[in-house]
Amino acid sequence: MQHLHGGVTIRDVARQAGVSVSTVSRVLNDKDDVAPETAAIVRRVIEEMGYASSIAARSLRSRTTNVVGLIVPDLWHPFTSLVIRGVNQVTSAHGYDLLAYASARRNPYSMADWEVHLVAQLNGTVTDGIIVVTPNAATYRTALPLVAIDPYQATTEYPAVIATNYQGVLEAMAYLVSLGHRRIGFIAGRPDLESAKRRLEGYHAGLAQAGIAFDPALLVTGDYTRTTGAGCAEQLLALDPPPTAIMASSDETAFGVYDAAARRGMRIPQDLSVIGFDNTLESLSVNPPLTTVDQSIEQMGALAAELVLKLIQGQPCESRQYKVATRLVVRQSCRAIDPGS
Amino acid sequence: MQHLHGGVTIRDVARQAGVSVSTVSRVLNDKDDVAPETAAIVRRVIEEMGYASSIAARSLRSRTTNVVGLIVPDLWHPFTSLVIRGVNQVTSAHGYDLLAYASARRNPYSMADWEVHLVAQLNGTVTDGIIVVTPNAATYRTALPLVAIDPYQATTEYPAVIATNYQGVLEAMAYLVSLGHRRIGFIAGRPDLESAKRRLEGYHAGLAQAGIAFDPALLVTGDYTRTTGAGCAEQLLALDPPPTAIMASSDETAFGVYDAAARRGMRIPQDLSVIGFDNTLESLSVNPPLTTVDQSIEQMGALAAELVLKLIQGQPCESRQYKVATRLVVRQSCRAIDPGS
DNA sequence: GCTGGTAACGATACCGGTATCGTTACCGGA
DNA sequence: TCCGGTAACGATACCGGTATCGTTACCAGC
Numbered sequence: 227m228q229h230l231h232g233g234v235t236i237r238d239v240a241r242q243a244g245v246s247v248s249t250v251s252r253v254l255n256d257k258d259d260v261a262p263e264t265a266a267i268v269r270r271v272i273e274e275m276g277y278a279s280s281i282a283a284r285s286l287r288s289r290t291t292n293v294v295g296l297i298v299p300d301l302w303h304p305f306t307s308l309v310i311r312g313v314n315q316v317t318s319a320h321g322y323d324l325l326a327y328a329s330a331r332r333n334p335y336s337m338a339d340w341e342v343h344l345v346a347q348l349n350g351t352v353t354d355g356i357i358v359v360t361p362n363a364a365t366y367r368t369a370l371p372l373v374a375i376d377p378y379q380a381t382t383e384y385p386a387v388i389a390t391n392y393q394g395v396l397e398a399m400a401y402l403v404s405l406g407h408r409r410i411g412f413i414a415g416r417p418d419l420e421s422a423k424r425r426l427e428g429y430h431a432g433l434a435q436a437g438i439a440f441d442p443a444l445l446v447t448g449d450y451t452r453t454t455g456a457g458c459a460e461q462l463l464a465l466d467p468p469p470t471a472i473m474a475s476s477d478e479t480a481f482g483v484y485d486a487a488a489r490r491g492m493r494i495p496q497d498l499s500v501i502g503f504d505n506t507l508e509s510l511s512v513n514p515p516l517t518t519v520d521q522s523i524e525q526m527g528a529l530a531a532e533l534v535l536k537l538i539q540g541q542p543c544e545s546r547q548y549k550v551a552t553r554l555v556v557r558q559s560c561r562a563i564d565p566g567s
Numbered sequence: 568m569q570h571l572h573g574g575v576t577i578r579d580v581a582r583q584a585g586v587s588v589s590t591v592s593r594v595l596n597d598k599d600d601v602a603p604e605t606a607a608i609v610r611r612v613i614e615e616m617g618y619a620s621s622i623a624a625r626s627l628r629s630r631t632t633n634v635v636g637l638i639v640p641d642l643w644h645p646f647t648s649l650v651i652r653g654v655n656q657v658t659s660a661h662g663y664d665l666l667a668y669a670s671a672r673r674n675p676y677s678m679a680d681w682e683v684h685l686v687a688q689l690n691g692t693v694t695d696g697i698i699v700v701t702p703n704a705a706t707y708r709t710a711l712p713l714v715a716i717d718p719y720q721a722t723t724e725y726p727a728v729i730a731t732n733y734q735g736v737l738e739a740m741a742y743l744v745s746l747g748h749r750r751i752g753f754i755a756g757r758p759d760l761e762s763a764k765r766r767l768e769g770y771h772a773g774l775a776q777a778g779i780a781f782d783p784a785l786l787v788t789g790d791y792t793r794t795t796g797a798g799c800a801e802q803l804l805a806l807d808p809p810p811t812a813i814m815a816s817s818d819e820t821a822f823g824v825y826d827a828a829a830r831r832g833m834r835i836p837q838d839l840s841v842i843g844f845d846n847t848l849e850s851l852s853v854n855p856p857l858t859t860v861d862q863s864i865e866q867m868g869a870l871a872a873e874l875v876l877k878l879i880q881g882q883p884c885e886s887r888q889y890k891v892a893t894r895l896v897v898r899q900s901c902r903a904i905d906p907g908s
Numbered sequence: 909g910c911t912g913g914t915a916a917c918g919a920t921a922c923c924g925g926t927a928t929c930g931t932t933a934c935c936g937g938a
Numbered sequence: 939t940c941c942g943g944t945a946a947c948g949a950t951a952c953c954g955g956t957a958t959c960g961t962t963a964c965c966a967g968c
Binding site: 233346367 | 574575617618619620621622623624626627641642643648649651652655664665666667668669684685687688689690693708709710848849852853854
């Protein structure tokens with residue numbers, strides 16, 4: 227309790243053990259320049275005093291922390307959770323600690339480049355490398371190894387891990403067409419998001435591939451959320467005739483479609499087929515289980531972690547874009563229809 | 568790029584702006600001892616150079632970081648996610664950043680006191696306060712304000728936020744009794760967990776309150792997981808006569824009961840009433856929706872955050888234990904029966 | 909003219925560690 | 939005896955910021 231904050235410092239330990247701070251530091255870092263008996267004494271004193279070294283101070287000088295930083299827009303969204311899971315698997319396997327950092331901003335999406343100040347915070351000396359989830363900026367002022375997952379920008383100065391959004395929707399559309407659907411509604415994501423743009427392109431391509439003319443009335447724009455998705459679905463279902471299937475840009479949006487259908491007394495899949503995008507945990511437990519496009523979000527996190535660890539070890543990245551394949555997961559929210567109906 | 572790590576330091580900014588580091592620091596912290604024109608120049612240089620100050624260095628001297636640390640056993644478990652959500656709401660409302668720290672240990676539960684080294688890491692100067700989720704240790708070597716959520720120990724040296732596990736089960740039992748149930752099975756949680764012990768006590772109290780004699784055969788011990796829960800349920804349903812209702816110590820366990828009932832061709836709630844504990848998201852989407860005890864996990868997180876912020880501001884905590892009330896959420900997994908049946 | 913006060917800014921110690929270099933004691937060999 | 943080498947450890951600069959105090963210039967008031 228000699229210092230203001232009450233913590234035990236390396237100097238306290240040194241004094242107590244009757245050695246210099248240098249020696250204590252050597253013991254802490256398992257250097258070999260210290261006699262076994264001395265090391266034993268120091269270790270005992272450390273134990274007795276409950277000393278723990280501060281990463282902040284250590285890293286300031288030694289520039290290595292064994293910690294990987296993960297910057298996320300929020301910490302509870304299903305997408306984020308899955309990313310974290312994948313990242314953590316890899317980092318922990320390599321003995322790195324994981325530190326997830328979320329903004330104090332109330333709504334992460336309210337401001338462009340919300341993440342730049344977080345990168346800046348971690349920039350100094352807290353982490354050895356950074357992974358950013360859904361970043362806005364195309365470049366950062368940092369010398370730390372940095373990898374992005376699902377960036378908004380199409381081209382970035384840092385390596386990025388992205389899903390094959392285009393192919394994912396394309397595959398889903400082909401599936402709907404194979405079931406006989408011709409009037410397929412699409413609820414897009416926020417147009418400023420790269421992933422949303424790619425998914426929309428997949429929709430157009432899917433129509434073209436099936437020889438179906440694009441009907442502007444069947445395209446509404448949401449923002450990946452459930453409530454907006456419900457509103458968009460209302461709009462689509464009010465058409466005459468309504469679409470027989472709706473391709474949603476995200477699972478959350480698809481749940482909104484469920485809500486809207488329920489309000490209109492429509493049954494899924496009897497009266498309406500629905501496909502989502504993300505394969506979140508919830509998509510399995512809704513009723514009926516949602517057919518959706520799996521992004522292997524967890525795998526994206528794992529890949530990003532491997533990349534950042536490679537960069538930390540000084541190895542270069544061959545590519546600037548790493549694509550993780552999507553996969554259509556067929557459950558029970560779609561059914562085949564007669565072309566005539 | 569003059570330094571090894573390539574980052575721009577406050578000295579680079581000072582040199583570029585033609586002022587001293589002191590002045591730059593003053594501008595950074597909005598001190599009033601600086602001329603507006605000078606401040607403008609400094610700010611412009613900061614912008615141009617993309618300078619960002621390092622928390623590590625700052626906090627080393629100023630002992631305040633505006634960051635609250637959250638130490639969790641994992642980052643993806645639903646319980647953790649909800650806690651984080653509650654914590655984040657409060658911290659962000661007060662302008663604090665949130666930093667979630669997970670262990671590199673593969674299985675957090677494999678070692679006792681997994682969290683002590685994480686507390687030690689954050690101890691020094693990285694955060695202003697710490698919240699620990701489901702900690703083992705009853706005390707920590709840290710001078711930082713520390714609050715725990717759902718600790719394993721019954722009594723701790725730090726303030727703890729806990730749910731009213733006892734009352735929660737008691738209320739659920741009263742509900743089952745009111746529906747006419749007399750043979751009520753109970754699947755306990757891991758006996759070393761404080762929360763599991765309290766829930767078991769609630770079961771006994773519930774029986775006593777209804778004047779029902781305790782039957783040891785109706786009590787089996789699980790571990791909060793789904794598969795074990797299923798095994799326990801098999802055991803209970805093999806009894807003659809089987810219980811008409813099962814009180815599960817967690818939602819996961821309750822899902823296990825669903826599984827076991829399905830295997831035996833029993834319908835819920837027609838043939839068996841089930842109550843869970845946790846009110847996870849999944850409990851809403853299973854079929855039938857699960858009647859369960861809500862822990863308001865999110866509210867626990869929020870309360871813990873408020874406490875830690877109070878401590879950071881130097882205000883004392885009146886109590887050592889803060890209880891968050893549980894609440895029975897009645898859905899469709901229970902039905903009334905004739906006492907005779 | 910001299911003093912006192914204040915606005916604006918600079919110089920420097922310091923936070924808690926680590927890296928680097930220096931110092932001491934002790935040993936073997938010529 | 940003297941020298942060189944090495945094991946063990948100490949002294950100190952330094953990381954990038956902030957806190958504290960000192961300095962300068964300028965102006966009002968006597």
